[in-house]
Amino acid sequence: MKNNLQSIIGNLEKGDKLELGNNEKFSNEILLNQSLQCSVLGGINFVNLTFKNIDFTGSFFSKTIFENCRFSNVILRKSEFWSCTFLECQMTGSNLTRAEFNSSTFKNCEFLNSNLRASDFMDFEFRETIFKNSNLDLILIEDVKVWKPNEWIEIKDESDFEKILKDMNLISTDEMENS
Amino acid sequence: MKLLLKKLKTYFRKHKANKIKSSGKIIVSAGLALSLRFGEPRLTSSRLSSLNYESQVVTERVILNQKQESNSCDDSHNSGKVIQTGNGIILESQQEVSDTSSNDMDEIILAQGDGILPGADGFPLNNNPRRRHPFGRPRMRGTGINVDPPQNIQGLGNIPKAPKVRSFREMYTDLNARRSNRGDQCPAPEFDMKKEYGNFIQKISKKGYEFECSQERFNELSTNPQTGSFDEKSLMEAKGGLQGEAQGMYTNIRRPSNKAVDLDFEIDSSEGYTHVDYKTPIDFQDLADKKGIDVSNFPSLETVAYNMGKKITPQKEQFCGLPDGPKSPENVLHVVNLDLIRDSNQKQNMIDSVLKGAEDKGDNTVGIYFLNYL
Numbered sequence: 018m019k020n021n022l023q024s025i026i027g028n029l030e031k032g033d034k035l036e037l038g039n040n041e042k043f044s045n046e047i048l049l050n051q052s053l054q055c056s057v058l059g060g061i062n063f064v065n066l067t068f069k070n071i072d073f074t075g076s077f078f079s080k081t082i083f084e085n086c087r088f089s090n091v092i093l094r095k096s097e098f099w100s101c102t103f104l105e106c107q108m109t110g111s112n113l114t115r116a117e118f119n120s121s122t123f124k125n126c127e128f129l130n131s132n133l134r135a136s137d138f139m140d141f142e143f144r145e146t147i148f149k150n151s152n153l154d155l156i157l158i159e160d161v162k163v164w165k166p167n168e169w170i171e172i173k174d175e176s177d178f179e180k181i182l183k184d185m186n187l188i189s190t191d192e193m194e195n196s
Numbered sequence: 197m198k199l200l201l202k203k204l205k206t207y208f209r210k211h212k213a214n215k216i217k218s219s220g221k222i223i224v225s226a227g228l229a230l231s232l233r234f235g236e237p238r239l240t241s242s243r244l245s246s247l248n249y250e251s252q253v254v255t256e257r258v259i260l261n262q263k264q265e266s267n268s269c270d271d272s273h274n275s276g277k278v279i280q281t282g283n284g285i286i287l288e289s290q291q292e293v294s295d296t297s298s299n300d301m302d303e304i305i306l307a308q309g310d311g312i313l314p315g316a317d318g319f320p321l322n323n324n325p326r327r328r329h330p331f332g333r334p335r336m337r338g339t340g341i342n343v344d345p346p347q348n349i350q351g352l353g354n355i356p357k358a359p360k361v362r363s364f365r366e367m368y369t370d371l372n373a374r375r376s377n378r379g380d381q382c383p384a385p386e387f388d389m390k391k392e393y394g395n396f397i398q399k400i401s402k403k404g405y406e407f408e409c410s411q412e413r414f415n416e417l418s419t420n421p422q423t424g425s426f427d428e429k430s431l432m433e434a435k436g437g438l439q440g441e442a443q444g445m446y447t448n449i450r451r452p453s454n455k456a457v458d459l460d461f462e463i464d465s466s467e468g469y470t471h472v473d474y475k476t477p478i479d480f481q482d483l484a485d486k487k488g489i490d491v492s493n494f495p496s497l498e499t500v501a502y503n504m505g506k507k508i509t510p511q512k513e514q515f516c517g518l519p520d521g522p523k524s525p526e527n528v529l530h531v532v533n534l535d536l537i538r539d540s541n542q543k544q545n546m547i548d549s550v551l552k553g554a555e556d557k558g559d560n561t562v563g564i565y566f567l568n569y570l
Binding site: 031034036037038039040050051052054055057059060070071072074075077079080090091092094095099100114115117119134135137139155157159 | 382383384385386420422427428429432458478480483484487488489490491492493494495500503506507510511514515
């Protein structure tokens with residue numbers, strides 16, 4: 018029987034946390050209006066999922082792949098990501114403040130009106146990922162690479178990061194577009 | 197295409213009068229029709245405006261007067277219905293909530309600040325150049341290992357004085373107020389705070405600490421300052437924070453007065469600390485034993501702890517110089533709460549790894565305390 022994330026969440030009792038770690042795959046689901054704070058997810062593959070109004074505050078994601086997922090008004094504040102891959106994902110109006118990313122990758126992702134303030138990227142790869150009207154203030158960077166067509170550029174510090182992304186037109190705001 | 201637009205205009209004209217005026221406004225986006233017709237993923241507002249339809253139009257959103265799927269855990273916004281078309285387009289229908297009849301205050305919670313969730317509801321975009329260190333980059337002090345030994349030992353330290361009582365403002369938490377407090381529509385988790393408080397007091401006295409803390413203060417500390425409501429994470433921080441106070445690490449722990457200073461708490465300390473940030477690592481082996489999850493899908497606790505230590509050094513600088521923020525990194529205390537780690541050998545390994553990470557990163561292990569490390 019195919020596992021369904023919606024039903025797993027539905028079966029959680031009050032006070033239970035979402036804790037999954039057995040190489041499961043969830044696809045083509047829409048997850049709406051859930052409080053899933055402090056979830057622990059490892060070895061999960063999410064394909065074509067829509068997360069809308071989901072609160073994942075303080076969650077832990079490990080070896081998790083998000084492929085072609087849409088996040089709308091999702092709270093990932095103070096969440097940790099270890100060896101995670103975001104592929105062709107779109108995050109809109111989402112809160113990633115103080116999220117920590119370790120040994121992970123964003124590839125062909127789009128951040129729209131999202132808040133990444135004070136988030137932390139360590140051993141991280143950005144590949145063709147754009148940030149529009151998104152807050153990257155106070156982020157911390159260590160061992161981060163950005164893919165510039167045909168080569169990886171190593172980012173030395175936070176100010177370099179923003180500059181390089183702006184030079185590559187990967188960061189934009191409405192004001193920038195209007196001017 | 198033209199024919200379709202014409203049909204739409206006619207449809208809107210016919211239905212405008214009797215549907216828009218009702219409390220559950222029915223507004224049909226041209227986006228739905230066009231997307232369904234042509235399978236086009238997006239429709240920009242400029243294209244929509246060409247329909248010359250004067251009513252409110254929400255791009256890619258259809259607002260219908262219908263109930264949402266039963267999977268929602270929050271009836272207060274139980275109105276969105278999402279349709280996924282064959283080519284993966286997500287179309288959403290949602291009843292506009294215009295019922296403000298229940299303006300009565302159904303409960304009061306204590307909160308500080310405006311309680312607006314940054315990011316979830318359109319945070320003010322910082323268009324200014326980076327002001328990471330507006331008053332100049334702070335310098336890290338000291339080299340070598342220095343772990344402030346007395347404070348690292350449970351049971352030492354004086355019982356702190358009764359905490360100062362902070363002033364609060366009442367915050368209405370009826371349907372609409374709660375929604376605005378939380379940004380858009382993320383459901384707020386529910387907690388029995390009386391029970392949480394009782395359990396905490398019981399646990400802390402079992403550990404041998406005499407500690408006075410009112411339910412009111414417990415609630416305040418358990419309130420996420422960014423959202424104005426209780427949540428799992430802020431509750432965990434509050435329990436650790438209060439235990440730290442009970443152990444005499446600092447006094448007068450309270451949530452930051454300036455939300456922009458996104459550290460967990462403000463404190464008073466004879467050691468010069470003004471802010472504290474809590475780290476509470478998870479025990480994956482415990483999860484494996486209890487829930488049967490495959491622990492190989494998770495990093496080792498030593499790796500987690502080592503990276504944690506590496507990050508602590510720059511994190512001490514992160515909010516320095518902001519109004520009501522720490523003046524320098526030396527004013528920021530990091531407490532690693534090992535309460536969730538079962539095995540005492542594992543706890544020791546984690547302590548070593550945290551300190552190693554901090555040392556490798558900044559030659560500095562000052563301002564790192566450990567809680568529940570035995």
